[in-house]
Amino acid sequence: MLTETSRENGPLRRIAIIGGGAAGWMAAAALARVLGPRGPAITLIESEEIGIVGVGEATIPPIRAFNAMIGLDEDVFVRETKGTFKLGIEFVDWRQRGRRYFHPFGVYGPDFGPTPFEGAWRRLRQVGLGQPLETYSICAQAAAAGRFARPQPGAGPLSQLAYAFHFDAALYAKLLRAHAEAAGVVRREGKVAAVNLRSGDGFVESVTMEDGERIAADLFLDCTGFRALLIGQALESPFENWARWLPNDRAVAVPSANAGPPAPYTRSTAREAGWQWRIPLQHRTGNGYVFSSRHVSEDEATATLLAHLDGEPLAEPRVLRFQAGRRPAGWVKNVVALGLASGFLEPLESTSIHLIQVGIARLLEMLPTRAFEPADARRYNRLMATEFNSVRDFLILHFHATERRDTPYWEQLAGMSVPDSLLERLRIYRATGRVFRESDELFTKTSWLAVLDGQGPEVEGVEPLAEGLPLDQVEARLARIAEATAQAVRRMPAQADFLRAHGQAGAPVPV
Numbered sequence: 240m241l242t243e244t245s246r247e248n249g250p251l252r253r254i255a256i257i258g259g260g261a262a263g264w265m266a267a268a269a270l271a272r273v274l275g276p277r278g279p280a281i282t283l284i285e286s287e288e289i290g291i292v293g294v295g296e297a298t299i300p301p302i303r304a305f306n307a308m309i310g311l312d313e314d315v316f317v318r319e320t321k322g323t324f325k326l327g328i329e330f331v332d333w334r335q336r337g338r339r340y341f342h343p344f345g346v347y348g349p350d351f352g353p354t355p356f357e358g359a360w361r362r363l364r365q366v367g368l369g370q371p372l373e374t375y376s377i378c379a380q381a382a383a384a385g386r387f388a389r390p391q392p393g394a395g396p397l398s399q400l401a402y403a404f405h406f407d408a409a410l411y412a413k414l415l416r417a418h419a420e421a422a423g424v425v426r427r428e429g430k431v432a433a434v435n436l437r438s439g440d441g442f443v444e445s446v447t448m449e450d451g452e453r454i455a456a457d458l459f460l461d462c463t464g465f466r467a468l469l470i471g472q473a474l475e476s477p478f479e480n481w482a483r484w485l486p487n488d489r490a491v492a493v494p495s496a497n498a499g500p501p502a503p504y505t506r507s508t509a510r511e512a513g514w515q516w517r518i519p520l521q522h523r524t525g526n527g528y529v530f531s532s533r534h535v536s537e538d539e540a541t542a543t544l545l546a547h548l549d550g551e552p553l554a555e556p557r558v559l560r561f562q563a564g565r566r567p568a569g570w571v572k573n574v575v576a577l578g579l580a581s582g583f584l585e586p587l588e589s590t591s592i593h594l595i596q597v598g599i600a601r602l603l604e605m606l607p608t609r610a611f612e613p614a615d616a617r618r619y620n621r622l623m624a625t626e627f628n629s630v631r632d633f634l635i636l637h638f639h640a641t642e643r644r645d646t647p648y649w650e651q652l653a654g655m656s657v658p659d660s661l662l663e664r665l666r667i668y669r670a671t672g673r674v675f676r677e678s679d680e681l682f683t684k685t686s687w688l689a690v691l692d693g694q695g696p697e698v699e700g701v702e703p704l705a706e707g708l709p710l711d712q713v714e715a716r717l718a719r720i721a722e723a724t725a726q727a728v729r730r731m732p733a734q735a736d737f738l739r740a741h742g743q744a745g746a747p748v749p750v
């Protein structure tokens with residue numbers, strides 16, 4: 240016979256996901272897939288009247304692993320979301336007006352034994368030889384040429400291609416919903432009117448819908464976006480505001496007609512009080528100006544955005560308001576917040592959808608029993624804090640490491656004090672040009688190097704490990720890498736041709 244304790248320690252029987260944006264449907268699809276038909280019953284509640292944010296259009300490479308995990312074929316995904324491929328981000332006017340650089344996915348060249356590639360490359364540059372970093376990145380070179388192919392193992396530089404996607408966020412949510420429902424998730428339309436807490440321990444017992452129905456569950460996922468209905472409103476988990484480092488708090492977004500074949504990269508252009516994104520999809524281009532409302536008005540930002548579109552606007556501009564920051568406790572009692580309910584860091588490096596993915600992976604790793612061991616939640620919150628903090632530092636770098644002082648916005652950001660963790664990286668980089676990846680943080684050495692080299696600070700010394708390198712050999716090797724990269728790019732198809740063969744919207748499904 241089961242004792243009370245063993246019953247409470249048993250597996251979850253019911254999971255309720257509140258919210259049906261990217262966070263809700265990603266969680267639903269993943270949990271249903273991993274936990275299977277014998278797992279807990281999963282219900283997702285969403286309100287069409289409230290709707291979704293619907294602006295998550297650019298991603299980073301780990302999303303490929305997420306799609307594979309839920310069994311979503313990549314060509315089908317690209318076709319159904321009218322997506323394109325992304326090889327990195329072009330940053331325009333960030334260091335100074337008139338200067339650009341590219342942050343590619345993937346890697347630059349190989350290390351020289353114990354000397355990291357960047358040390359050897361910089362040594363060469365310091366004596367006036369070698370080429371800019373981008374020359375050695377197949378992703379940067381392919382992006383510049385408008386070409387795309389999937390990586391080909393064993394084929395030299397072609398094996399180093401790494402990519403993500405641009406896609407229509409609303410279509411992705413629809414696709415995820417189809418997957419989740421096919422895997423047994425039950426969708427309930429309607430608005431949650433109240434969150435009911437259990438007397439005694441304050442766990443969430445149920446939610447009451449506007450029509451009076453009560454929906455109970457063991458575990459609740461708060462995917463209600465900025466409203467944070469459960470984690471913020473009902474459980475009052477505090478929000479840590481990061482506006483002192485990331486002051487942007489508004490975005491105005493508008494789609495426009497494509498002005499040519501879509502480019503296989505995102506463009507981010509620094510403006511007077513923020514930056515503008517350009518995200519090319521198959522059927523339109525997504526655009527937005529992310530800005531600080533203390534430095535520019537919504538009307539001015541809208542006018543700036545409309546003045547800088549490549550094609551005709553296809554809808555009225557839409558303003559979104561947000562705060563940068565996160566909840567240190569995203570898991571409280573039996574509620575786990577995912578997506579915007581858990582925090583938001585502006586979309587400069589397309590990390591929000593990734594942070595949802597990480598949250599889901601960590602939750603699965605520490606899936607609670609009905610006893611809800613508090614150490615699970617503590618560990619989850621600690622790991623998510625590390626994840627958010629390292630993304631935060633990487634974002635702050637873009638705003639702080641600039642030579643721009645032409646507007647009060649840039650003056651303020653260039654002069655701000657940054658977190659100690661970032662300050663340490665900047666000091667190390669300035670001294671020797673060294674970059675590193677802290678344990679398994681999201682952004683790699685390539686990413687840190689691309690942005691530091693693209694924006695500053697200037698490196699003052701030499702990597703000691705590169706001092707004794709025979710420079711003629713380094714030069715010859717880098718020249719070979721540059722040549723092999725250029726040749727490989729010439730063998731790649733234009734992205735438009737690749738899309739025609741793999742995932743063009745409206746094309747028949749390959750059998």
Ligand SMILES: Cc1cc2nc3c(=O)[nH]c(=O)nc-3n(C[C@H](O)[C@H](O)[C@H](O)COP(=O)(O)OP(=O)(O)OC[C@H]3O[C@@H](n4cnc5c(N)ncnc54)[C@H](O)[C@@H]3O)c2cc1C
Pocket residue numbers: 257258259260261262263284285286287289290291292293294295296297298408429430431432462463464465466468490527559561577578579580586589590591592593
């Ligand atoms: C300007 C901007 C640009 C962005 N660009 C990117 C990007 O390029 N890449 C990226 O990765 N991310 C980006 N993001 C973030 C991305 O949009 C979100 O992470 C993603 O859409 C997930 O949102 P969500 O599901 O948490 O919330 P939402 O999309 O807001 O969904 C909330 C859900 O909760 C439901 N809901 C709320 N209250 C109730 C209630 N009372 N009852 C029932 N249902 C309720 C709503 O109906 C909805 O279904 C961007 C965000 C912004 C603001």
